[in-house]
Amino acid sequence: MLILQLAIILLASKIAGDISARLGQPSVLGKLLIGIILGPSVLGLVNDTEILKEISQIGVILLMFIAGLETDIDEFKRTGKASMNVGIAGIIAPLALGYVAGMVIGLPPFESVFLGLLLSATSVSISVQALKELGKLKSREGATILGAAVIDDVVVILILAFVMSFAGGDVNLGMIVLKKVLFFGIVILLSWKVVPWVLRKFARLQVTESVVASALIICFLFAYLAEYTGVAAIIGSYIAGIAISLTKFKEEVTEKVETISYSVFVPVFFTSIGVSAQFAGIIDHLWLIISLSLLAVLTKFIGGAFGAKISGFDWRSSWGIGSAMVSRGEVALIIASIGLEAKLLAQDMFAVLIVVVLVTTVVTPPMMKIFFSEKKTRPEELALRKEA
Structure with missing residues (x-):
């Protein structure tokens, strides 16, 4: 059954992506929407099984690994202050207004804080x-x-660890901070000293695709280490990509990993987001879903744009950056699951927030299209980069 579902997903996602591109939208939008159509909520041709989730997880890890491979490290260093401003401003706005929204709809204080945190x-x-x-x-x-x-x-x-420690959860805040510090310290050291050495050693092996295999081993180990220490796996794979991008094997790894990823795993990831959507009982909470979706979109959009603007971006770029921060994706789903288990979210609120997360994910590509599609790299922008 899995084999048939994979065939359906790959066929449908490629066709839907092409249609979306022909309509002037990013192809990823079509892949997200076709997942909803294929899933239990509409046609029921593809089920949200555990093995599909695992394949999807590999897809998002590889996608962020490729992003790391294609990151311009010099540009990344130059935008450190801007990234900090966008990241912090994009937390403050939804956290504050999410808390207010929680109090308005009658949630207890800790649950209201958790709602803001999830947003x-x-x-x-x-x-x-x-x-x-x-x-x-x-x-x-x-x-x-x-x-x-x-x-x-x-x-x-x-912040989540801090909140849960006060909410009665069995959380050691000091240990959580220590794990995060250890993670970044270890991966920076590995990226600097170990990754280039491993790639060189594997390149000498008399087996096929040894360099690509070693790159994937590094990617998955970094992702596992990130997840083990409480950081999202995608952050680990992204850092692994950056580490490999600094070696002479960058081009070879990028080309072959993209072939592997976009042939199977990444389309499954995009489509599975729509497949996992559950719309049962949505009518009963329709206004709450609409209200929280608007809040989720606007707070990240405006917060991220404000952070970009005070960092020296023009308004069009600032709105584009804000729109790119809107999607909550798998990170919010993980936090929602933690909240459900810790009884900081009721089951009906959990179901509402799953739909809200899906809405933020679906609206992100067309929002980015609006602000980024016509903005090309101009000479004055290049000059601005050199000054930054």
Whole structure:
């Protein structure tokens, strides 16, 4: 059955992506929407099985690995301050207004804080694909978005640990902070000293595709280490990509990993987001879903844009960066699951927030298209980059 479902997903996602592109939208939008149509909510041709989730997880890890491979490290360094501003501003706005919204709809204080925290999460895996299609992944805006996503992930997880420690959860805040520090310290050391050495050693092996295999081993180990220490796996794979991008094997790894990823795993990831959507009982909470969706979109959009603007971007680029931060994706789903288990979210609110997360994910590509599609790299922008 899995084999048939994979065939259906690959066929449908490629056709839907092409239709979306012909209609002037990023192809990823079509892949997201076709997932909803294929899934249990509409046609029921594809089920949200555990093995499909695992394949999807590999897809998002590889997508962020490719983003790391294609990151301009010099641009990344230059946009550090901008990334910090975008990341922090993109947390403050949804956290504050999410808390207010929770109090308005009658949630207890801790649950209201948790709602704000969940709305503060960001996952740029969808944005990465849109940036690639729009030719902006290697731009100053792209580097800022990726840097802000790393900052966002770490800060939100730390605040989550802090909140749960006060909410009665069995959480050792000091240990959580220590794990994060150890993770970044270890991966920076490995990236600097070990990764180039491993690639050189594997390149000498008399087996096929030894370099690509070693790159994937590094990618998956970094992702596992990130997840083990409480950082999102996609951050680990992204850092692994950056590490390999600094070696002479960058071009070979990028070309072959893209072939593997976009042939199977990435289409499954995009489509599975729609497949996992559950719309049962949506009518009963329709106004709450609409209200929280608007809040989720606007707070990240405006917060991220404000952070970009005070960092020296023009308004069009600022709105584009804000739109790229809107998608909550798998990061928010993980936080929602933690909240459900810790009884900081009721089951009906959990179901509502799953739909809200899906809405933020679906609206992100067309929003980015509006602000990024007509903005090309101009001489004055190049001059601005040199000054930054």
